[in-house]
Amino acid sequence: MAHHPPARPAIQESVVRLRVTYAEVDRMGFLHHSNHLRWFERGREEFCRRREAAYREMEDAGVLVVVVDLAVQYKAPLRYEDLADLSVKLVEVRHASIAFEYELRRVADGELAAAGRTRHAFVTREGRVTRVDERVASLLRGDETVRRRGEVE
Amino acid sequence: MAHHPPARPAIQESVVRLRVTYAEVDRMGFLHHSNHLRWFERGREEFCRRREAAYREMEDAGVLVVVVDLAVQYKAPLRYEDLADLSVKLVEVRHASIAFEYELRRVADGELAAAGRTRHAFVTREGRVTRVDERVASLLRGDETVRRRGEVE
Amino acid sequence: MAHHPPARPAIQESVVRLRVTYAEVDRMGFLHHSNHLRWFERGREEFCRRREAAYREMEDAGVLVVVVDLAVQYKAPLRYEDLADLSVKLVEVRHASIAFEYELRRVADGELAAAGRTRHAFVTREGRVTRVDERVASLLRGDETVRRRGEVE
Amino acid sequence: MAHHPPARPAIQESVVRLRVTYAEVDRMGFLHHSNHLRWFERGREEFCRRREAAYREMEDAGVLVVVVDLAVQYKAPLRYEDLADLSVKLVEVRHASIAFEYELRRVADGELAAAGRTRHAFVTREGRVTRVDERVASLLRGDETVRRRGEVE
Numbered sequence: 001m002a003h004h005p006p007a008r009p010a011i012q013e014s015v016v017r018l019r020v021t022y023a024e025v026d027r028m029g030f031l032h033h034s035n036h037l038r039w040f041e042r043g044r045e046e047f048c049r050r051r052e053a054a055y056r057e058m059e060d061a062g063v064l065v066v067v068v069d070l071a072v073q074y075k076a077p078l079r080y081e082d083l084a085d086l087s088v089k090l091v092e093v094r095h096a097s098i099a100f101e102y103e104l105r106r107v108a109d110g111e112l113a114a115a116g117r118t119r120h121a122f123v124t125r126e127g128r129v130t131r132v133d134e135r136v137a138s139l140l141r142g143d144e145t146v147r148r149r150g151e152v153e
Numbered sequence: 154m155a156h157h158p159p160a161r162p163a164i165q166e167s168v169v170r171l172r173v174t175y176a177e178v179d180r181m182g183f184l185h186h187s188n189h190l191r192w193f194e195r196g197r198e199e200f201c202r203r204r205e206a207a208y209r210e211m212e213d214a215g216v217l218v219v220v221v222d223l224a225v226q227y228k229a230p231l232r233y234e235d236l237a238d239l240s241v242k243l244v245e246v247r248h249a250s251i252a253f254e255y256e257l258r259r260v261a262d263g264e265l266a267a268a269g270r271t272r273h274a275f276v277t278r279e280g281r282v283t284r285v286d287e288r289v290a291s292l293l294r295g296d297e298t299v300r301r302r303g304e305v306e
Numbered sequence: 307m308a309h310h311p312p313a314r315p316a317i318q319e320s321v322v323r324l325r326v327t328y329a330e331v332d333r334m335g336f337l338h339h340s341n342h343l344r345w346f347e348r349g350r351e352e353f354c355r356r357r358e359a360a361y362r363e364m365e366d367a368g369v370l371v372v373v374v375d376l377a378v379q380y381k382a383p384l385r386y387e388d389l390a391d392l393s394v395k396l397v398e399v400r401h402a403s404i405a406f407e408y409e410l411r412r413v414a415d416g417e418l419a420a421a422g423r424t425r426h427a428f429v430t431r432e433g434r435v436t437r438v439d440e441r442v443a444s445l446l447r448g449d450e451t452v453r454r455r456g457e458v459e
Numbered sequence: 460m461a462h463h464p465p466a467r468p469a470i471q472e473s474v475v476r477l478r479v480t481y482a483e484v485d486r487m488g489f490l491h492h493s494n495h496l497r498w499f500e501r502g503r504e505e506f507c508r509r510r511e512a513a514y515r516e517m518e519d520a521g522v523l524v525v526v527v528d529l530a531v532q533y534k535a536p537l538r539y540e541d542l543a544d545l546s547v548k549l550v551e552v553r554h555a556s557i558a559f560e561y562e563l564r565r566v567a568d569g570e571l572a573a574a575g576r577t578r579h580a581f582v583t584r585e586g587r588v589t590r591v592d593e594r595v596a597s598l599l600r601g602d603e604t605v606r607r608r609g610e611v612e
Contacts, residue, residue, distance in 0.1 A: 022198060023191045026328065027335045027386060027518065033526040034329060034500070037493040038176045045175060049234075059486065067492040071530040077586070080333060081202075127536070179481065180365065180488050180539060186373040187347070187482060190340040212333065220339040224377040230433070233486060280383070328504060329497045344482045351481060355540075387508075 010089035014047040020082045030077035043088035053139035065120050072116035083107040097121045163242035167200040173235045183230035196241035206292035225269035236260040250274045316395035320353040326388045336383035349394035359445035378422035389413040403427045469548035473506040479541045489536035499561050502547035512598035524579050531575035542566040556580045
């Protein structure tokens with residue numbers, strides 16, 4: 001883990017602000033390390049939504065996007081009620097997979113709390129790997145659209 | 154459950170907008186019924202934060218607020234990516250307990266998704282029931298303060 | 307909540323032993339109150355599995371079982387690594403709904419940690435309420451079958 | 460991720476059997492990828508418990524064990540009610556960190572569902588990195604003790 005490659009340039013990037021809720025912290029009072037993955041996922045969801053590449057529609061159309069591998073480095077704890085900015089970068093779009101990188105920073109002092117990356121494959125409901133849909137890929141590569149009023153969390 | 158008493162008048166009320174995330178839905182595609190409790194809790198947290206009655210400070214001071222009992226009625230499913238408005242009402246402040254009621258409505262059509270109530274006791278770290286701190290009680294009864302910019306999720 | 311009706315006689319009962327894991331406890335060091343619902347659900351799953359009324363098969367056949375309402379009374383905290391015995395009783399089988407009651411006791415001292423009940427309706431994938439399948443109802447009313455070796459968690 | 464080093468020889472190993480519960484699966488019907496981390500953690504807990512190196516005691520003594528980094532490769536989905544065997548290997552004990560590796564296999568066909576590794580540091584409650592306690596390290600390196608009757612989940 002110590003020698004993983006440097007962060008790749010982003011094809012596109014979104015930033016999402018999140019707050020640590022009570023149910024997400026552990027006995028130490030820190031954001032439980034499994035919840036960073038749920039936050040990364042929420043970042044990806046928002047990244048897609050801002051490009052109208054709604055994951056729900058893909059999945060309803062029978063294409064599943066599954067996590068193939070991931071890595072996380074935990075740098076500093078996030079505590080209950082802390083605010084953090086999650087930057088989500090699309091760093092790779094291949095035939096049958098895409099990859100994202102993440103940086104999570106405490107709002108109070110800008111300190112890096114965690115960094116990570118995830119790789120995702122597109123599979124059919126029967127489990128067969130399928131190509132990334134070209135329309136989806138092009139939406140993902142596109143700029144953020146204006147956020148529709150009342151649509152944010 | 155069918156005959157529980159009608160909703161009590163609110164001492165104070167907050168409304169929080171939430172979106173169903175992927176990790177929160179189950180195999181049916183619905184918000185898992187345990188997550189309604191986590192949403193209610195997030196509503197209480199925001200209710201307190203808007204009155205600067207930060208729960209974290211109470212807990213750091215050795216006073217724990219524990220759930221004593223709760224009831225939930227599930228009326229309509231919430232699906233992945235649905236937006237919902239959660240109304241949180243403080244309905245009771247007694248010597249050693251407080252109670253909240255909740256209504257969760259889909260933003261798209263205003264339909265009631267769930268209703269519930271929770272009762273909470275104040276206990277010391279050793280488990281002894283203690284009186285509700287008068288300063289906290291008075292903050293809870295107070296109006297929402299102006300939300301500080303940059304502090305929202 | 308204080309005056310809810312006394313526990314009804316069980317049609318059938320199962321007992322499942324569970325241990326509090328690290329990810330399930332909160333900042334107070336207690337089993338987070340939303341996790342009691344997940345434990346109740348695990349109890350129902352095991353109750354059904356022991357009667358070969360596998361929920362997965364119902365759901366694959368297009369019949370969903372949704373929680374209609376629930377109530378929980380929290381009596382004593384469960385801490386990290388505590389063992390607890392969850393008793394799950396089927397207390398009601400109606401045309402379109404079934405109800406379970408739960409008691410959760412610490413193994414160390416037998417103390418009641420929580421009690422609760424849940425009511426469930428059978429609905430089609432389109433959301434229409436449907437009758438409880440008679441074959442399923444009769445399996446649920448039946449005795450526990452011998453647990454198959456190697457099949458327990 | 461594709462070229463990560465081969466699995467290291469285990470200093471010690473435990474195997475824990477787990478079943479996918481309803482609350483853990485996502486809309487695709489698969490064990491949600493964040494839950495693999497919770498399962499790894501449950502595996503570590505059981506690994507320690509079988510050596511009487513109870514994590515709870517360390518934490519009560521003011522020593523926190525935090526996840527420093529982790530990596531997971533997802534090979535095949537686990538579905539609701541699937542049983543899986545999780546092998547947990549202690550692969551490294553250094554001055555201030557320890558590392559575990561994991562293999563998760565479906566019981567039905569022995570297929571590898573996921574593999575991963577985690578690295579952990581010992582820190583004080585104030586966040587200062589501290590040495591691995593020698594007594595704990597020696598317990599971790601030791602063989603599994605006989606499992607006490609009635610103590611298993």
